[in-house]
Amino acid sequence: MNIYWFRNDLRLHDNEGFLKATQKADEVLPVFVFDPRLFEKTPMGFHKTGIYRTRFLLESVADLRASLREKGGDLLIRIGEPERVLAELAQHYDAEELHLSKEIAQEETDVESSLSKRLKQLNVDMIFTWMSTLYHVRDLPLAINRLPEVFTDFRKNVEKNAAVRPTANQPESVDSPADCEAGEMPTLADLGFTEAEITPPDPRGVLDYQGGETAGLQRLQKYLWESDHIATYKETRNGLLGADYSSKFSAWLSLGCLSPRRVHEEVKRYETERTANNSTYWLIFELLWRDFFHFVMLRWGTRLFKPSGLKLDKDKRWRHDRDLFEKWQTGQTGVPFVDANMREIAATGFMSNRGRQNVASFLAHDLGLDWTWGAAWFESLLIDYDVCSNWGNWNYVAGVGNDPRQDRYFNQYSQATRYDPEGSYVKYWLPELAKVPTDKIHRVWQLSPAEQQEYGVVLGEDYPLPIVEGDKWLK
Known part of the structure; x- marks a missing residue:
């Protein structure tokens, strides 16, 4: 047995x-x-x-x-x-x-x-x-201790010199011991959550996430075959609102409810039977990013969890201001694009990839706070938490990873106006700013007292004053 x-x-x-x-x-x-x-x-x-x-x-x-x-x-x-x-x-x-x-x-x-x-x-x-990965570790065309520091070098080498193994079959039947005492499924309370913490899912979430292999395979079927959304994935993947701007496979991949090889297999079949374009390739490209972070963890291990990161930069001093961190956590920074994203993750356990990069940059570079605090907060909240991707990405954005570009900084105003040009996303998560015009929504800190009265929002009361100098992004 x-x-x-x-x-x-x-x-x-x-x-x-x-x-x-x-x-x-x-x-x-x-x-x-x-x-x-x-x-x-x-x-x-x-x-x-x-x-x-x-x-x-x-x-x-x-x-x-x-x-x-x-x-x-x-x-x-x-x-x-x-x-x-x-x-x-x-x-x-x-x-x-x-x-x-x-x-x-x-x-x-x-x-x-x-x-x-x-x-x-x-x-x-x-x-x-x-x-856990798309490419088997033994099939890599390089030793783990020779893993390239740059993703592009890894990707090109793997795409040229390795192959994805075929998926394994399911067992036709499973025979378990007759005296198996299966046990009861625990409740949230059994796992230490209080009654106040056990709240129903927020209806504003991008997707009604349902855990399990069944739901994961249904999502794969819907995103590829029923809707053809994969055919425009590259153009829509930086969206912020709605279920289908990205695949959302990450939640099921994180717990292995979906196999990355199964996703790859279905995308390849889709390319053969329907269309192959930059979007279908880009979804596989994202699976390769996921692989890269797994192999980064395999090579560098616990360094990913330290404030000094992969660079072992001991000279960098991170701030440990709990009050500032709490403002970031709760979406009370006074920077609408940051706050909208932080309120989404707090309410639903999900945030777009675009949002994650921006709020991480804001925490590490604009506030100078210990980025490991932010990574731990994401670990707690994210439905699609993956230890390798989460901590690898935080290293990357905080400027302590193996990215050749030092201090990958995001200008919050230019990012907001590019990816939320109408302010729809910000207004969705910050209803107190609903009446602010599109041309002012991403720089509300500039509203005059008369404008605040006109738009029904008093800064410092209805919406916080910014905790950083926002005009620096406008220069």
Whole structure:
């Protein structure tokens, strides 16, 4: 009998590790463990895994359980430290092997190491399968310690010299032990959330995110085959409002509800059967960015989590002003484009890629605050949180990553007028500015007292005064 430990691979399609576990034994015990450490409060005072991400995770695990039951098996669910829970299960069921996907970030690998020590005492082998990226790590045309510092160099090398492996089949059936006590799905309260924190999803969100492989495959089908939105992806991907300006696959990719190889496979089929253009290529291009950040994490490890980043710049001094940080968190900076994005993520757990770059730049460069605070806030809130992409991108924007351009700075006014020219996005999330004209919406700090009265917004009362000198962006 084998155990399969599901982590960030909550799917049956293209799950090579799970398929292998079912092929190597007559019975397999699928397990998911909710680790309480991942839901605790951080030193900053918010949950490490916040309400939106937790809700999406619960839905994804429930969907996986339903899929396994359809195949005759089940998903054993427990709350506890995985290294302890899994060792106890291995001993109880006299398991021969424990199969799992290979993770690369420190917290995950620390748990793997702890589990490995316990399983060695039981003579149980751990069998890892690499499944998190589009390109398999062993198929890269270069060693990880020779990974290029620049994404473009990585992309060109990989596109020219490597191939994406075909997707793996699903097991036709799953046989779990007859005495498997599956356990109940935990509630949000079981995972430490208070009644005040458990609020229904905000209806203003770009998408009604539903966790799980079923919903992920439906989104893939809709975005490609039912709507053809992929055909204009490159032109619309910097949008801010609506469900379809971008694919939104990232949430399902983050928990492995969607396989990147499955997405790639479907895009290639779409190119063959319908059209191939810059937009279809650009979606694969984004999957390559995702791969790059995974391999960056594999090469540089814990350096991504340190304020000095990949550059190990010890001379840079970051500010640690909690009051300023809270204004950024809550969308009270007095800079409409920043505030609209920060209110969206706080209300829904999602923010566009364009918004993420801008608010990160504002925190790191305009406020000079410790960028790791911002990365931790995103980790808590984002439905599509991916440890490699999140911390890699924050390194990049904060100017401590391996980007050849130093201090990747975003001018908030020019960004706002370019990507929200009518002010529609700002007014959507900042209704107090609804009456401000388009030509003034992105520089409200310039409104005269008479204009404030005319537009129904008093600066410092209805909307905050800016915490930075906004006119610097207009010069």
